Amino acid sequence: MKFWKAFLKLDRRIIYLVVALGVIIPLLWPMGLPMRTSPEVQVVYDDIDALEPGSRVWLAMDYDPASQPELQPMSKAIMRHCFEKNLRVLVMTLWPGGPNLIVEALDSVSAEFAAEGKNLIEGTDYVNLGYKPGGVAVILGSGQDLKDTFPTDMFGAATATMPVLEDLNSIKDLDYMVEIAAGSTADWWIVYGQKNYGFPLAIGCTAVSASQYYPYLNSKQITGLLGGLRGAAEYELLTGRPGIATAGMDAQSVVHLIVVLAIIFANIAYIVTLRKGGA
Amino acid sequence: MATFFRKQLPILLAFVFGMTMLIRYYVPHPISEQIYNEFIKWVIIIAGFAAILGILSLLHYHWNKIKRRQPGYGFSFVTYIAFFTMLVVGLISGSISETGSPLEAGTGFHWMYINLMVPMQSTMFAILGFFVASAAFRAFRARNPEATLLLIAAILVMLGRVPLGEAIWGSFPTISDWILNVLNMSGQRGILLGVGLSQIAMALRILFGIERTYMGGGD
Structure with a gap:
């Protein structure tokens, strides 16, 4: 007692x-415990894996440093998969605290590929569109006229002549989109982006907010869902490049x-x- | 006249611009599309200015706190020092970087962001993990049937979402998936439908000037 x-x-x-x-x-x-793959993560991997080389994937990194331990590994795993498949990646953020995280992710992933003998070219293999204020208006603007909404990339280079954006005038022409979100931007991309322009959309989010996206998964408004560090770790293992998310799963366990x-x-x-x- | 600018004009603007956007949705004519595109540009520009307003408001708030020596005003000094340090480093970084952007890798601004902001903000968020563990220990009690159900569901999902749970019992992930895909999904869908209907009602209230709290007053 x-x-x-x-x-x-x-x-x-x-x-x-x-x-x-x-x-x-x-x-x-590390204990190196085995991990199964959730169906909602597997479908994202399969969708991206099935894209033809040269297809364009929009990666929205809508988070800031507070959520980066969970979400940055997710973004990097998606980037690695895309570059491995020779897909073109368009990265942007609706969060003012996010642009440097895009720079960090693109730099580190590019360096990994350079070490393997594959040099990624900015403007051809990928573009960093950076941060644009306006939230929903940016999504709607990108659907109306992408190059008018993003006339330059984050460093001031004109997007009109970039090979990565060749013949791409609206987000409705995207082959795939992954929204990595720490807040309500995922809802914006579903409601104002996917609903209006019909591109295939997958969501990656923090573990704490993953539960609220299951209705969209069930209604097929989103193709797949990567929830928290677990989602990132599963994706890393699927790409055969275990990283920091996989290493963190033992601690989380x-x-x-x-x-x-x-x-x-x-x-x-x-x-x-x-x-x-x-x- | 002052009342007109404070009350009637915002209501009039909300009605005119709101109705224009609403009508445009049902009339996809080239002219309405052009107006729509212009509106989107305006919103993006205004949002940019809102950031400046936010910065000024933050500085003003902390300036008042310092001036009145309010409790914790020392932290306001920290805010000022941090803000102006990042600002100065950002301006210098932008002026000497190749592209003219302080966000470029290798600049002082990027270095400070990666080595100061990222660890500090990540740490603040990570501390939540400790509080959650402590709070769960202290407050998560099976006081009634509802709390007991919540507790059981939480335990099953927590174990089902990590490899150690899978190693303990292979069915944890299956049960966790079922809870998320069936029980959670149906509840979330109900909430979403409720929110959607409320948003329609709120939008109409704002358009017709019934809801005026966005102007800073309830009258």
Whole structure:
């Protein structure tokens, strides 16, 4: 009885310490647990894999540094897959804090491919359209006239003459789009983008917001869904290039187990103390 | 006259521009398309200016906090220092970079963004993990049937979404998928339909000047 009462009053710093160890230890000594692929992630991979070389994939990286540990690996995994398949990638963001994350992702992925002997050319293989204020208006504008909405890329180069945007006047002509979102921009792309212009759209989002996109998945308004670090890790494994998301899954596994055990034991303590009239 | 600019004019503008966009949706004529395209450009330009307004508002708020020595005004100094440091570094980076953009890789601005902003913001967000664990331990109790159901669903989804859960019991992912695809999906769909209907009602209220809170007052 005393034990359970004391357990319920456990110092929060002990919980913080246990969680910290649960993150650090698996990162230092990975367990390498096998992971199955969710159908909603597999479909995104299959769709992109089936695109013809030269097809254009729009990647919206709508997040800022707060969500980048979960979402940046997702963006990079999609980029790697696209470049491996010789697809052309158009990247942009509706978040003012996002442009440098695009630069970081494109730079690191380009460097990986350069090390493998494949040099990606800006303006031909990909374009960084950067940040544009206006939210929904940017989506609608890109559907009406893409080059009018984005007359230059992020560094001021004219988009009108870029081979990557050749004959592409609207987002309705895109072969595929992946929206990686930390907020409500995913809803904008579904409602104002996919609904109006009909391009195939997949969503990648933080784990905490993944549950709200299942209705769109069920109604086939989105083709697939990458939820949180798990979605990124599954995609990395599908592309055969395990990265930081895959490495982070062991830590996430242990922390989930810690939280579950904390809930179970706290409830046992609660019930025991309640029955003895001491809660 | 002041009342006209404060009340009637915003309502009139909301009605005229709102109705124009609404009519355009049902009349896809080249002229309406042209007007629509112009409107989109305006919105993008106005949104750009809104960012300036936001910055000025932020600086004004913190300036007042410093001036009145309000509790925590020291953090307002930090905001000012951080803002102007990034601004100055950004301007210098832009002036010396090849493309004229401070966002280019290799500039001081990009370096500060990657090595200061990214770790700081990521850390702030990651701290939530610790709070969630502590809060779950303290507050997640099976006090009634609803809370018990929520608790069981949370445990099943948490274990079903990680490889360790799969290793413990192979059916965790199947159960987790079912919860997300059936129970969660139906609930979310209901919420979405409700939100959609509310948005239509709210849009009509704004168009016809019934809803005026967006002007900063309830009257």
